[in-house]
Amino acid sequence: MSDPRTIHLGLGAFFRAHQAYYTHRAEQLTGQQTGIHAFTGRKPDAAETLAAQGFGYTLIERGADGDKLELINSIRAASAGADQDAWRDAWLVDDLQLVTMTITEAGYRVTPDDLPALQAGRPGSAMSRLLYGLQTRRQAGLGPVAVISCDNLASNGEVLGRTVRELAGQWDDDLAAWIETSASFPSTMVDRITPATTDADRELATAWLREQGAEQAIDNMPVVCEPFTEWVIAGDFPAGRPAWDQVGVTVVDDVAPYEQRKLWLLNAGHSMLAYYGLALGHATIDQTMADPRCTELLEALWSAAAEVLPFDAAEIERACEALRVRFRNPRIRHNLIQIAGDGSQKLPNRTLGIYRARRAARLPLDPGTPATLAGWLIHLGTDRVNDQGVAELYSRFASAETATPSARIPVMLEFFGADLADDHELAAAIGDQLKQLDVK
Ligand SMILES: NC(=O)c1ccc[n+]([C@@H]2O[C@H](COP(=O)([O-])OP(=O)(O)OC[C@H]3O[C@@H](n4cnc5c(N)ncnc54)[C@H](O)[C@@H]3O)[C@@H](O)[C@H]2O)c1
Numbered sequence: 001m002s003d004p005r006t007i008h009l010g011l012g013a014f015f016r017a018h019q020a021y022y023t024h025r026a027e028q029l030t031g032q033q034t035g036i037h038a039f040t041g042r043k044p045d046a047a048e049t050l051a052a053q054g055f056g057y058t059l060i061e062r063g064a065d066g067d068k069l070e071l072i073n074s075i076r077a078a079s080a081g082a083d084q085d086a087w088r089d090a091w092l093v094d095d096l097q098l099v100t101m102t103i104t105e106a107g108y109r110v111t112p113d114d115l116p117a118l119q120a121g122r123p124g125s126a127m128s129r130l131l132y133g134l135q136t137r138r139q140a141g142l143g144p145v146a147v148i149s150c151d152n153l154a155s156n157g158e159v160l161g162r163t164v165r166e167l168a169g170q171w172d173d174d175l176a177a178w179i180e181t182s183a184s185f186p187s188t189m190v191d192r193i194t195p196a197t198t199d200a201d202r203e204l205a206t207a208w209l210r211e212q213g214a215e216q217a218i219d220n221m222p223v224v225c226e227p228f229t230e231w232v233i234a235g236d237f238p239a240g241r242p243a244w245d246q247v248g249v250t251v252v253d254d255v256a257p258y259e260q261r262k263l264w265l266l267n268a269g270h271s272m273l274a275y276y277g278l279a280l281g282h283a284t285i286d287q288t289m290a291d292p293r294c295t296e297l298l299e300a301l302w303s304a305a306a307e308v309l310p311f312d313a314a315e316i317e318r319a320c321e322a323l324r325v326r327f328r329n330p331r332i333r334h335n336l337i338q339i340a341g342d343g344s345q346k347l348p349n350r351t352l353g354i355y356r357a358r359r360a361a362r363l364p365l366d367p368g369t370p371a372t373l374a375g376w377l378i379h380l381g382t383d384r385v386n387d388q389g390v391a392e393l394y395s396r397f398a399s400a401e402t403a404t405p406s407a408r409i410p411v412m413l414e415f416f417g418a419d420l421a422d423d424h425e426l427a428a429a430i431g432d433q434l435k436q437l438d439v440k
């Protein structure tokens with residue numbers, strides 16, 4: 001079998017439910033085996049587990065009425081992100097087409113350590129590893145590739161391309177010039193709710209494989225997702241790509257409106273339900289959807305977003321109705337604490353994106369934004385915070401000697417931008433939401 005023509009960075013749940021699924025479908029349809037070499041963030045665990053079961057895994061499509069299971073086998077190799085030899089070799093595949101990535105919002109950050117690490121030939125972060133891979137390909141005189149962000153980031157292709165070009169410019173002019181002619185950065189809107197896999201899912205997948213006749217089979221890496229799935233892509237693929245457009249992927253000239261619709265309805269909705277729902281003692285999205293205190297705020301947030309989204313009312317209502325059904329799916333246990341991670345990176349483009357667009361259009365303050373920010377402030381006071389970008393905010397809280405959520409409101413607003421620092425209306429509305437939640 002030929003070497004994989006796609007490298008994927010970030011062997012997490014979503015990649016297995018989405019990009020690997022579409023490539024699997026395209027391979028099934030065309031018979032053309034393009035294959036994927038998947039890399040973990042750093043640790044070897046996921047790569048070793050997948051290798052031990054022959055790289056195949058079960059996709060559990062979890063509808064409200066039942067499960068549909070399917071074996072996915074588009075991944076042909078898996079390596080630890082820290083395995084630099086494997087990373088180099090993957091980039092040296094002559095007919096490599098694509099590098100895809102799901103590295104979370106935080107993975108796009110460049111730190112002062114990145115340039116010295118590249119100069120020393122020891123890249124560690126996602127961005128420096130990407131640069132190292134592109135350099136490997138350039139130095140070997142190999143052909144162009146498309147590098148595709150599949151993260152929930154506004155303008156993900158643009159952000160990725162800009163970040164790569166800036167770092168390349170600091171490191172090596174020849175590489176920077178090569179990137180201009182030999183790397184493209186398509187933009188994507190990716191959508192499929194994919195909660196973390198549980199032991200019960202592993203047992204279900206193993207039992208199913210055995211029922212299919214694979215008597216010794218063990219599936220330690222199944223993935224659970226909702227039936228709904230969407231992938232919208234815009235951009236160039238200089239070395240070609242799997243036949244994704246024949247298996248449900250939408251190829252457009254401009255992904256921006258789709259991405260904005262998704263980030264402002266689904267993801268901003270998720271953030272609101274996560275922070276506000278945690279403050280009310282809920283644990284999963286479907287639980288918040290049974291609580292009118294949450295659903296009223298969600299509907300208010302969606303109405304507010306609808307007024308500043310570039311879609312007509314009927315199309316927005318179709319998307320919201322689909323989301324009501326998706327969020328209520330009682331068999332998808334999507335943990336609020338998982339969604340609550342990395343708020344410092346996510347809130348600016350999601351909740352505050354809606355807020356700033358409304359303010360620019362001189363529309364009134366909606367209750368969804370202050371409710372989300374009040375919930376976030378409460379969350380920041382707990383020991384359950386998982387956010388690589390929040391250290392600076394904590395040090396600002398410390399300097400300002402603020403300990404309670406309400407005292408922290410102005411510090412948080414200033415952290416999100418000078419334009420919010422004197423926003424007394426928003427500050428007062430967040431204070432009101434805290435009072436309603438009975439929090440000082
Ligand atoms: N889960 C979903 O419903 C969903 C849906 C759409 C998009 N996404 C996107 O996919 C991302 C990953 O979600 P998931 O469900 O796969 O999570 P996950 O926890 O299963 O996997 C996260 C993956 O990202 C890698 N990673 C994290 N930080 C990294 C870094 N700094 N450098 C390199 N790799 C890094 C991890 O190693 C892991 O492979 C999300 O952040 C989001 O942008 C997720």
Ligand SMILES: O=P(O)(O)OC[C@@H](O)[C@@H](O)[C@H](O)[C@H](O)CO
Pocket residue numbers: 105152190191192193194266267270271338339341346
């Ligand atoms: O993946 P994040 O952390 O950017 O956001 C959390 C969820 O809102 C997100 O994963 C959604 O489930 C997903 O975007 C659905 O397609």
